[in-house]
Amino acid sequence: MQIALQQAHAAKARGEVPVGAVVVDKAGKIIAQAGNETRELNDPTAHAEMLAIRRACKVLTTERLVGCKLYVTLEPCNMCAAAISFARIDKLYYAAQDAKGGAVDNGTRFYHQTTCHHAPEVVGGLNEAEASTLLTEFFAQKRK
């Protein structure tokens, strides 16, 4: 999660929403990491999780990351929660909760729905304070 947080800080420095994600394989090796790039890429789907998953799949030349874990600094949204499911991620660790846009423990709680066909094990709250402060400060600065 420390590396995901570094990615979140790097995203902030680029003017992106400060969220970072890391994909780790069965052996604990980092396969891919990313921060948000929606602005840089002009791509509304370029959330950190999406980029990390897409990059990991490219590295492993597979569309299923069976046995892999994903660390992300913010509770995944509906889009990312579903992508994590499609990628067959084994375990999801997230830091800050997202009451406004989250889809794991908030909102649609996607992994509990009948239209979800693979649900990762979920651990929320890792390094929550740091991830949450980073986001709160970023949006407070934006509103100035």
Place this chain on the structure above:
Amino acid sequence: MQIALQQAHAAKARGEVPVGAVVVDKAGKIIAQAGNETRELNDPTAHAEMLAIRRACKVLTTERLVGCKLYVTLEPCNMCAAAISFARIDKLYYAAQDAKGGAVDNGTRFYHQTTCHHAPEVVGGLNEAEASTLLTEFFAQKRK
């Protein structure tokens, strides 16, 4: 929708799930089109809608497709429904319903949730029979 169906047929010919999508601008001009490419790209996020949105954003150098319409041959899943929302698509036309994985009129019905911050106008059922037959035949063939 005819062009989206052509993309779905082309996807089938490549061994992909036969779904196609088209993004059209305010003036009715086609900005981007795509069929599923999850296998070809080793990318579980490469659904037709995602690719069409990402390509349209690239063409228009924006992350918001305000005023644009998206035509897709299958009811969008959770991932795509949220991406359509993030891209600020104005109007969504889809063909076949997807009771197992849809997130517009089935499943989470995402556009009716409080964690959805932009909902497109939705028209379902255009060319439903053709799109539905294409998918049914594809999966029947796979099970043989």
